[in-house]
Amino acid sequence: MGRIDRDSVLRGFDGQSRVIHPRAAKREAPHEGAFGGGHLSCQCQDSPIVVRVDAQVQHNHLCGCSRCWKPDGALFSQIAVVPREAVAVVENGDKLGVVDPSSVIRRYACRDCGVHMVGRIETPSHSFYGLDFVHTELSKDAGWAAPTFAAYVSSVLETGFPADQMPFLRAQLRSLGLEPYDCLSPDLMDVISHHAYFRSRSLGRREMAEVAS
Numbered sequence: 001m002g003r004i005d006r007d008s009v010l011r012g013f014d015g016q017s018r019v020i021h022p023r024a025a026k027r028e029a030p031h032e033g034a035f036g037g038g039h040l041s042c043q044c045q046d047s048p049i050v051v052r053v054d055a056q057v058q059h060n061h062l063c064g065c066s067r068c069w070k071p072d073g074a075l076f077s078q079i080a081v082v083p084r085e086a087v088a089v090v091e092n093g094d095k096l097g098v099v100d101p102s103s104v105i106r107r108y109a110c111r112d113c114g115v116h117m118v119g120r121i122e123t124p125s126h127s128f129y130g131l132d133f134v135h136t137e138l139s140k141d142a143g144w145a146a147p148t149f150a151a152y153v154s155s156v157l158e159t160g161f162p163a164d165q166m167p168f169l170r171a172q173l174r175s176l177g178l179e180p181y182d183c184l185s186p187d188l189m190d191v192i193s194h195h196a197y198f199r200s201r202s203l204g205r206r207e208m209a210e211v212a213s
């Protein structure tokens, strides 16, 4: 898990967007044309883990939760989803380990450098089952969809960010074109709620069928 240098984050947050996330400071121009994916590498100098992603990512965003991997000194992680069929570990997969086996999202990290390579959900009833979480900043390939919002913003308080700086932080995120939310974005929250409705309906039907049989 990315180590946050708390003091430098707290001292350094004077509106510098690199403290929010290094990539937030230099937003790349939108990629023209189709982009079919690329490779992600961990930060090991020797024998890095390489993951191939054969698709463009969706819902790329910054995340303020304390569990996603962050580059050192950054307040937020940058994370996106991609269909799990599009993800393959192609080099040094033996260095991967699950960060927290009790977590719904199994975050597979490099045992040597600590970078999270893939987050996977193994619970079929989960709203995001079938999607893997990846950090596109681990790729040298140009063309990944840029982050479009910031999730779990209030969670940065859990890592020691000063509460009185929150209005400034939210304003800064907005100025970067990253609307701040304290959960996920409205469209993703809609997906979760819609999924919950259908799951409860299908469970109800199964119970009725059992009563009738």
Ligand SMILES: [Zn+2]
Pocket (backbone or CB within 6 Å): 042, 043, 044, 048, 049, 110, 111, 112, 113, 114, 115
């Ligand atoms: Zn590594």
Ligand SMILES: [Zn+2]
Pocket (backbone or CB within 6 Å): 063, 064, 065, 066, 067, 068, 077, 152
């Ligand atoms: Zn997160």
